[in-house]
Amino acid sequence: MGEDEVLSVTRRTTRSSSATAISTKNDVERTKSTHICSPSLNDLLYGGEPIDLDVLLSNFPGRHPQICELLQILGPSNTPMLPIFVYGGPSTGKTSIILQLFRYLNRPFVYSSCRTCYSPRILFESVLNQLSHHRKNATNGYSSVKRCEKPSDFVNFLREALVKLVRDWDKSSSILPLLFNLDSILNIPEVGLIFISSTPPDTFYSSMGYIEPVPIYFPNYSEDDLRQILLRNQAYPKLYSSFLDAVLRPFCRITRRLDELSAVFSSLFLEYCKPLNDLAVVPNEDLKRRLFSNLQPHISLFLNETFRVLSQSSSGAERTKGRELRGSKRKIGTHDESDELDFHMSTSAKYLLISAFLASRNPATLDASLFDSRGGSDSRKRRRKPSETAKGQKEAEEEELLTKGPGSFPLERLLAIFQCITSVAEDYLGEEVQVEDSLEVEGQDGPLMSDVLLQLSSLCNANFIVKGGTCPLEGSTRYRSVVTEDLALKVAKSVKFPLAKYVYRR
């Protein structure tokens, strides 16, 4: 699907766009020395054969009213139009319909996406380059809104500019009002503007205000539409249709996004087909039932696994990577209760992870009682104290934990806990009954301590530990562990560390 391509390109750019708060002035000032081009109208046409209206309509089931509406507003090629604002949820076919529509109309247009063109300058350049049919030529870096005007006077025949808009942009960027007012600035009736967005127009706040473009709404596909779309281009429509009978409804309760559904279904269908040796078979009632009962256990499994398509939150690429790692981790946990970690970690990294988890969960005041030199037996005694606290206070604290998430801690505390738990662990492993001399412990931990900082940074990179802001009083970096309790327990189990004993329960 085309949409997927766009998304996969753009995950990274959303973050960088928030970082580039470039105001337009830089670009505006840039003047272009020469504009030697004789662009012909035909260069801006959609490549390939123009298509029929019937083909267009049948290519997009369930989108008939929207296509007709767009056609009406675009009108015949010799009339001007007001700007249009196309919106609707992700993967509802906004962009592809617009592009195909221009292919059908066989009219020139320029398309650029604000996701890929993450700074104003790149956007302008992309539009201008397409207009003047200019292939990357490093020497003339022309770009400015003001100059956008020039080639259009120059060309002086019909063309359509098509601008795709994303919301991540409007933060602290002066480009948005500009885009919306572009129409009135240009004041050239031959140019039409189409904005495409996945969020409704009321999310585009701006203190400047603008004349809202004509809105066109693309609703999400209904269940029937989804069925039709999914059935297209299937090698075994009969079989697939009976498959959809079984799975479409439960999955639609979770998400109605086509891209996610098709990703899940493609793997689920393989599962469905497993008992069959001839896929071209036309399933009868009996076979359907058999196949369905075969599939039944997988459905609930897959339902809770819709995570397979990566989340594309604004939190940036690294986070997503980390979450994917954790996500896959959890998946294993859900179906077979194996305690095996599905990735390799050195022992010291594991201890470090555990100590980070403890530092995040436990209040700092409790450290002394948990980890004093007398070992775990005493800590158990002291831990009774918090259970005596008033119930109301307990609930409030719980609430606080929920809202605040894991706490942050300085590096020193992490290292102290790390040292304590490694010494305890050595007690366990070595079957040594007596308490070690503290000096000896330190000597023993020497090699283990040496690369702790290295381990810490690699844990940070893997997104098990997050580097937080610096503490205003101490001025040192604070860390925060973001692993779930399940994962921490699993890691602890793999090194035979009694983690549950140390976690402070409210």
Place this chain on the structure above:
Amino acid sequence: MVSDNAAEKALNLIRSRLCNPNFIFRPLCNSPDSNYSKLKFIVSSSVTEACNNSVLLLGPRGSGKVAVLDLVLEDLLLEYPDMITLIRLNGLLHSDDNSAVKEIARQLCVEHQLLFSKMASFDDNSEFMIAMLRECGLAHKTIVFVLDEFDLFTQGKQRLLYALLDAMQSVTSQAVVIGVSCRLDADQLLEKRVKSRFSHRKLLFLPPSEEDIYRLLDHVLSLPVDSSLPHDYAIEFNAKLHSMFSDERFRQVINSYMNFSPAVRHLVKFLFRAASDMDLKLGYLSFENFKSAISSLQRQPKMECLRDCSILELYILVCMKRLEVKEQNSYSFSAVMKEYKSIHDSFQTSDYYSQDVCLRAFEHVLQRGLVCFADGRGRIQSTEFRPVKLLISFAEISQGLKAHHSCPAFLQKLAS
């Protein structure tokens, strides 16, 4: 029945009229106390009497400030050829002083066939500008500076405004500064030194009266009788149009639309939408066109979003609503998840999914703009723990749940 050709021609004519602001605002200019005549008087007095002037055009967006200004300048350029030099700046493009002065110098050079140096500094350019002002004053040529989005020019140190208005204090120069802004308090944004040099003339652009609206409708929609269009068709078209104008239902539609978006440009958008709906087979504008246009322009994006949500996403919204009803002032996804679990525990719903799936649904809701993070920071904490808040009202949620095609009745009960 009319031939498709004539209808298509008529439609094209109306569409091109609607996209041409000069055409739309022409009929509103005739009366003697219109902004058009006032503005024309100010500018023409400066041209004929060789004096300096400054004026602000204020009014909400889409009320036709620039269009009226364009009409005035167009007429004056015809009236006094070769006596007016027009410099146009836009606050969106030239809000910083350097680029503004450079742009002024560039436009002056283009106008007077001089060589423009791209390398010139701010100082060179402003000196050049002052010199040009003096020269033009001596030659009895007026320079008209149009500053669109005037409020954006007041953001920095206002050096440009000061330079312009200060130059106009001298007798030798002959210039008009016209600021256009949709902020009604634009003159209060000026520094003291700039304000004292400004003439404090302000022209306010008000939304059109009902009478004006119908005059405008008639002006834009009725077809010319003496053109390439078939004579009978044009007469018939106009007759149908006028009978529709007097229709009470039509007046109601126009009134209800103008009540919440009073500017002329809003009306134009509405007419455009209606006109592009015109049935070419029928060949005439019908009341249904206007009715469908109003329903397609007056949208409720939040409700549409709710209608698009899956059941799980609705669950999350309902959970958030319940948390807000409990007056928890700050809550995060994990709190929402807890609420979701507790609902499941007490009612044994069929829709119970793992946290990962819920998180994904939560992100969808976030993407749709139904929910947002309550803190501005971000990225330090993961999504689960950042405080969030609803962006829709409780009434909207319950209304949306009712309108949703497959919302379980149980969920509606939870939300109420």
